[in-house]
Amino acid sequence: MTFTVTNQKPVVLDAVHTITCTGDYDPMAAIGRTIVEPLLTPLNPASPAAIADATGRALGPADITDLLLACAGDTIDAAAEQSMKELLGQTLVNFDQTTPLPVGELFAAQAGRRHKLPAPVPGKVVYTAREDVIPAAKALLSGTSDAGQFFASLAFAYHPDTLGFWFETGTVFDDFKTWLAQQAQMIGPALPAATTKLLGDFAGLSLQGLTESLLLRQDDSDNNEELSFARLIVHMLMQFLQQQRARSQAAGTQIIAGVLPFTVGELFCPKSLVFVNAEAHARARPNKVTAEWGIINQSLASPVKVLSHRNLSKLTAMHRATARAQAQAVAQARNAGRPTSRSAQVVFRKQPPTKVDLFSALTRVLKRMGKVNRSQNIFRKSRTTFLKANRRDPDDFNKAGRITSVSYMPDLHVYVDTSGSITEANYQEAVLMLIKIAKKLNVNLYFNSFSHVLSQETLLRVENKSITQIWQEFRKVPKVDGGTDYLQIWNYINASAVRRRRLSLVITDFEWRVPGTREDHPKNLYYAPCSAMDWNSMVRSAKHFAKAMKHIDPAIAQRLLGMIV
Known part of the structure; x- marks a missing residue:
C-alpha cells in the first residue's frame, strides 16, 4: 500500500x-x-x-x-x-x-x-x-x-x-x-x-x-x-x-x-x-x-x-x-559410579604407611601442583646431547656432551603436632621419618611445631647434609606443647600468598575437634599420620576427623597421605 x-x-x-x-x-x-x-x-x-x-x-x-x-x-x-x-x-x-x-x-x-x-x-x-x-x-x-x-x-x-x-x-x-x-x-x-x-x-x-x-x-x-x-x-x-x-x-x-x-x-x-x-x-x-x-x-x-x-x-x-x-544433574551424571562423598567412602590401610609410601604420596602431590618460578625445592635434570661438546674430550664430535636443566617444585612446609597426646618418642619418630623423606627429596623445608599455639617458622637446611646434622638442626627448633588446634594453621597459611603456594603437610594423630563453622581450608594442605602410635586408634581418629570435616571439605580424606588405599 x-x-x-x-x-x-x-x-x-x-x-x-x-x-x-x-x-x-x-x-x-x-x-x-x-x-x-x-x-x-x-x-x-x-x-x-x-x-x-x-x-x-x-x-x-x-x-x-x-x-x-x-x-x-x-x-x-x-x-x-x-x-x-x-x-x-x-x-x-x-x-x-x-x-x-x-x-x-x-x-x-x-x-x-x-x-x-x-x-x-x-x-x-x-x-x-x-x-x-x-x-x-x-x-x-x-x-x-x-x-x-x-x-x-x-x-x-x-x-x-x-x-x-x-x-x-x-x-x-x-x-x-x-x-x-x-x-x-x-x-x-x-x-x-x-x-x-x-x-x-x-x-x-x-x-x-x-x-x-x-x-x-x-x-x-x-x-x-x-x-x-x-x-x-x-x-x-x-x-x-x-x-x-x-x-x-x-x-x-x-x-x-x-x-x-x-x-x-x-x-x-x-x-x-x-x-x-x-x-x-x-x-x-x-x-x-x-x-x-x-x-x-x-x-x-x-x-x-x-x-x-x-x-x-x-x-x-x-x-x-x-x-x-540441571547443573546438579549433569554433575551427578559425570560422577556416575564415583562416590558422592569421598571422605565417607574411602578405605583406610590396615597397616601404617612406610617411608616409601609417604615419599610416593608427596611426590605425586608435588607433580600435580606443577612447577614454580623459584623455591627451595630445586629439581635438576641432566641429559646427553650432541649439541654440546663432551667435557672430557671436547674435540671428539662422536662423544655426546651433557646438559643440566634446573626447575623448581613448590616449597615443602611441615607442621608437626607436639600437643600433649604426642610423646617424645612419637615426635622423634615423626621427625626422623620426615628427615629421611626430605633427604631423599634433597630439599630444604620450612618447619613449625604446633599445639594450640604455633612455633616460629624455621627454614631447615637439608640439602647436602647428613641425617645427624639435620637432626641437630631440628633439635634447635622450639617445641610447643598444649592442646591441638588445626584452625591456627589454616589461618596462618591463608594469611600469606607465599605460604598458600607451598605444599603444606601436617603430621598429627588427628585428635582434634572440628569447629561447626564454615572455615576456609587451604588448597595445598595435606595430613600424614604420626609414627610409632597405635594404628587402629589412629584410623579411628582419622575417620572421625574426615566425617566431621564434611561441611568444610567433603573430600578431606583424599588429603590424608599414606592412610587410604
Whole structure:
C-alpha cells in the first residue's frame, strides 16, 4: 500500500506514557497519545496533517490504530506489517521502512536508526554482549551516548518480549523504591490490601546484579483491577521517569533512569517487567550478560508461568531453579559410579604407611601442583646431547656432551603436632621419618611445631647434609606443647600468598575437634599420620576427623597421605 503524507512533521516517538491506575484500564488511549497522535503532528499548525492511502481515502487516528493493532497479534500479518512500516518510514525521523524488525519492535528500530546501528540479521549482522551491549552501557555511564544506544544494543542482541526499565546503578533503583513508598503512603487506605502487601515485598528487592524481573500478568485481561499492583507499579515507574527527566533538564545533568520498550504490546499492557542495572552491565563479563538475558528469554518463552496474587512472582525464578537442578544433574551424571562423598567412602590401610609410601604420596602431590618460578625445592635434570661438546674430550664430535636443566617444585612446609597426646618418642619418630623423606627429596623445608599455639617458622637446611646434622638442626627448633588446634594453621597459611603456594603437610594423630563453622581450608594442605602410635586408634581418629570435616571439605580424606588405599 502506498501512502501520501502531507503537512506532517516527522517525529521521534517517546515511549514514556502514563496510564492511570484508577478507574477502568484503557491502554488504547495511551497507544493513541504515545504513537498515533504524534504521527499526525502538523507541520503547519494552521492546518491538520493528512495521510491518504493509494485510493485517496484519508486515514484518521482510528484507522492508524487498527493498522498498528493488526501488527501486534500473535502471528505476523505481512500486509499490515508492510503498510505500517511504510507509514512509519514517512512519518518518523528515525525509521527505515525496509527494516527486518517487526513493527512490534518499532521503538528498537527507531533507536537503532538514530544511532546508525544496522538492523540485526541472523548470520549476517549479529549483536553481542562483548562488542555492543557492554560498550553501550559504558558509553551511557560516561555520558558519551544516551540510553538509546544501550536500549538498541539490548533489543538487537536479545529481542526480549517484555517491558524494561534501566537504572544507572542499584542505588538509583533504591531511590525509586523510597520514592514509591512515599507515594504509596500518600494514597494510603485507598490501596487494596493485596497491593500494599506486594509493595512491601517490592521494597525488599535489590538491583545489585545485572537484572531483576517480575511477572505481572498471565494474559492481557489479568490484574487490571483499580489500583492493582500490576497497574500501580507501571504507573509509578512512568511518573518517576517523568520527574527525573524534568530534574535533569532543569539542572543540566545526565538522565539516570529510563524505559526500555522492547515491544509495543508489552509497553502498554506488560505481562512482565525487567529492571536493568546499567553499571552492572558495563562491568560484567560478556558470558555473564549473555547468560542472564538467556534466562530471561527462556522464562518469557515458558508456557507455564506461576503467578501469585499474594506474593511477588519473579519472572526468572523457575528457570534459575531449573538451571541449578540441571547443573546438579549433569554433575551427578559425570560422577556416575564415583562416590558422592569421598571422605565417607574411602578405605583406610590396615597397616601404617612406610617411608616409601609417604615419599610416593608427596611426590605425586608435588607433580600435580606443577612447577614454580623459584623455591627451595630445586629439581635438576641432566641429559646427553650432541649439541654440546663432551667435557672430557671436547674435540671428539662422536662423544655426546651433557646438559643440566634446573626447575623448581613448590616449597615443602611441615607442621608437626607436639600437643600433649604426642610423646617424645612419637615426635622423634615423626621427625626422623620426615628427615629421611626430605633427604631423599634433597630439599630444604620450612618447619613449625604446633599445639594450640604455633612455633616460629624455621627454614631447615637439608640439602647436602647428613641425617645427624639435620637432626641437630631440628633439635634447635622450639617445641610447643598444649592442646591441638588445626584452625591456627589454616589461618596462618591463608594469611600469606607465599605460604598458600607451598605444599603444606601436617603430621598429627588427628585428635582434634572440628569447629561447626564454615572455615576456609587451604588448597595445598595435606595430613600424614604420626609414627610409632597405635594404628587402629589412629584410623579411628582419622575417620572421625574426615566425617566431621564434611561441611568444610567433603573430600578431606583424599588429603590424608599414606592412610587410604
